[in-house]
Amino acid sequence: MHLRISELLSAMETLAIFAYAISGLIEARRRNLDVVGAFIVAFLTAFGGGTLRDLLLERRPFYWVEHQNYVLILFAMSLAAPFLLKSTTRVVSSRALLVADAVGLGLFSISGTSMAIAMGLPMFTSVMMGVITGVFGGVLRDVLCNEVPLVLRDSRPYATCAFLGCWVYIALQRNGIEPDISAASATGFILVARLLTYRFRVRLPR
Amino acid sequence: MHLRISELLSAMETLAIFAYAISGLIEARRRNLDVVGAFIVAFLTAFGGGTLRDLLLERRPFYWVEHQNYVLILFAMSLAAPFLLKSTTRVVSSRALLVADAVGLGLFSISGTSMAIAMGLPMFTSVMMGVITGVFGGVLRDVLCNEVPLVLRDSRPYATCAFLGCWVYIALQRNGIEPDISAASATGFILVARLLTYRFRVRLPR
Amino acid sequence: MHLRISELLSAMETLAIFAYAISGLIEARRRNLDVVGAFIVAFLTAFGGGTLRDLLLERRPFYWVEHQNYVLILFAMSLAAPFLLKSTTRVVSSRALLVADAVGLGLFSISGTSMAIAMGLPMFTSVMMGVITGVFGGVLRDVLCNEVPLVLRDSRPYATCAFLGCWVYIALQRNGIEPDISAASATGFILVARLLTYRFRVRLPR
Structure with missing residues (x-):
């Protein structure tokens, strides 16, 4: 039973990276x-x-060093993107992307928090570490593309869902x-919280 | 006497973070x-x-891990900001902010330099480390908000004051x-240099 | 003979930093x-x-700590730039800059890859580390200046040359x-590949 949950988590992690x-x-x-x-x-x-x-927690090797094959797949995806993305955006509709992104947010956040807890960091710090792990990839993406990061300006709960889930x-x-089971449940919580608040147009105060 | 200066420094450090x-x-x-x-x-x-x-000097734990309560206060301040900032901006006038920011610049710079010196780094490197510590928070703020960092484009001495103070x-x-006493004096130097150059509209060449 | 190549590499590295x-x-x-x-x-x-x-590979001391004199020269160059850059841009024409930049790209990329290989990282990761080393300085420059990094939007092969050279x-x-000899040859490869693809207006697909 537990093995199956680990496998589920691992599969979800892969999904998260690709999302x-x-x-x-x-x-x-x-x-x-x-x-x-x-x-x-x-x-x-x-x-x-x-x-x-991993830099903050002094963990090595990095994820992309351990999972070299993922980097290779990403590489192939980038090469294929100019030809495939038009059709993909139709297939992988924006709704599917929203779900995948929410899964990613959940998994990265919980993985960050659980690693920090395992290293004996205090609770609040561990939660911060989880939110940073979940959110920073998107921040980098937006900064590189010369935009104010979506997580800062979109008033829909995103980091908030990760924070509560942690x-x-x-x-x-x-x-x-x-x-x-804790990890799977908390990931599910973030996923559901993100989708529900999105669906019902919950807004954070400005 | 020395205890009092340490306490003063500690109080100023807190002030700097909040500024x-x-x-x-x-x-x-x-x-x-x-x-x-x-x-x-x-x-x-x-x-x-x-x-x-701390990343550059391989120091752990991070400041915000050691001072978890500061993060919590920051969190509360962010929640309160939409309601309070209008009145705060009146109370904490731009002049007060300028002073607080200069105090922060001084303290962060001197703390960075003194840590680097204590770790046996050469003098010029230690000064660079101090300036980086003092300046990087504002750089991050501006990059995230999609602006050319103020420290790069404002021709008023800012990093320069930190550099000299170190x-x-x-x-x-x-x-x-x-x-x-060295730390307090150098911090004071940066504070006064920043305020005087600002007051008398000193400009760096472009 | 080998000593001379080391000296050549060292001289090129210095050139790269200044380029x-x-x-x-x-x-x-x-x-x-x-x-x-x-x-x-x-x-x-x-x-x-x-x-x-160095952060990713956990190497210390940093290059700019080891080569403090380079930082001092850079400092002097920055002070002199407002007075000298007008004439310099005529002397150091954009073509010379292109060459110097290509030399820098080659050397930084190969140094990153060879260090990663020496630390026992897998091949593909080492290549990624090389490309990151070669490209990140320019990315930082463009992000600070509030632009989408040139390496992302210019469709001319740049990271690609570094990637192949590694x-x-x-x-x-x-x-x-x-x-x-491997290092010198691969650096030469990157330099020539960059200049040739630039000269013959090779374009990456979008």
């Missing part, structure tokens, strides 16, 4: 970047959050729930 | 960011310089002055 | 930054790639060629 990478490729397309620029933006969007997390994870863990 | 945080909140307001965006910008402005310093610190220390 | 620094100063001039802003941009352009490489280096090394 973030695709959002980078779409942004690159909008900006009319060339193939290499698209790869760089996709790479930084997908791995930026995890790399910053607390849910800590609360579950503290109450003796298995780490895998 | 930088407030400048982040004001910038966020100008950009019409939401509450979470405002918190992120305030957080990075306040802790960005110190975090980069040399003052090193000169005092080398001549056998107590660390606390 | 990148000059490109930073020119960009600063175009943006009408003040003297200190120009120094900061030049510094980050010249040392940004190497510093990120593979050339690995191929040569794997086939038992001396490290110095």
Whole structure:
């Protein structure tokens, strides 16, 4: 049973990376970047959050060093993007992208928080680390594309969902729930919170 | 006597963080960011310089890990900002902000330099580390808000004051002055240099 | 013989740093930054790639700590830039800058790759590390100057040349060629590839 949840988490993590990478490729397309620029933006969007997390927590090797094959797939995706993205944007509709991005946000945030907790950092810091991991890839993407990061200006809850979800994870863990189940539940919480607040047009105060 | 100066320095450090945080909140307001965006910008402005310093010098834990309560206060300030900032901007006039920011610049710069010196780095490198610590928070704030950083384009001496002040610190220390007194004097030098050059409209050549 | 190649590499490395620094100063001039802003941009352009490489590979001391005199020369160049750059831009024509920049790209890329290989990182990761080292200084320069980085939007091969050259280096090394000769050849490859693709207006697909 637990093995299955680990496998589920691993599969979701892969999905998250590619969801973030695709959002980078779409942004690159909008900006009319060339193939290499698209790869760089996709790479930084997908791995930026995890790399910053590892720099801050002094973890090595980096995710993209451990998962070299993912980088290669990303590379192939960037090469294919100019030919495929037109059809992909129709297939992978903006709704699918929203879901994938929310899955990514959930998984990156919870992975950051759980690593920080495992290293003995205090709770609030661990939550901050989770939010940074979840959010930083998109911030890098937007800064590189010369825009104010979406997470700062879009008034829809995004970092907020990650923030609350990280607390849910800590609360579950503290109450003796298995780490895998806590992680899956908190990730699900972030996903659902993001989709519901988006659907019902919840707005943060300015 | 020395204890009192340490306490003074510590109080000034706290003031510096909040001065930088407030400048982040004001910038966020100008950009019409939401509450979470405002918190992120305030957080990075306040802790960005110190975090980069610690990354470069391999120091842990980060300042915002050690001073978790400051992060919580910042968080509360961001939540309160939409309601309070209108009145605050009247109370905390732009002159007060200028002073607070100059205090922050002085303290962050001297703290960076003194840490680098204590780790045995050469003098010029230590001065650079001080200036980076003092200046980087504001650079992050401006890059996130999609502006050319103020420190690059404003022709008024800012990094220059920090640079000179760091040399003052090193000169005092080398001549056998107590660390606390050297630090307080050099911080004061930066503060006064910043305010005087601002007051008398000193301009750097372009 | 080998000593001479090391000396050649060292001389080229110095040239690379100053080529990148000059490109930073020119960009600063175009943006009408003040003297200190120009120094900061030049510094980050010249040392940004190497510093990120060292952060990622956990190498210390940083290049600009080891070569403090380079930082001092850069500092003097920034002070002199307002007076000298008009004449310099005539002397150092855009063609000379293109060559110097290509030399810099080659050397930084190969240095990054060879360090990563020496630390036992896998090949593809080492190539990525090389490209990051070669490209990041320019990315920082453009982000600070509030532009979409040239490497992302210019459709001329730039990162691509670095990428291919890093593979050339690995191929040569794997086939038992001396490290110095491999490095010099691969650097030459990047330089020639960059200049030829530029000359013959090769374009990457968008």
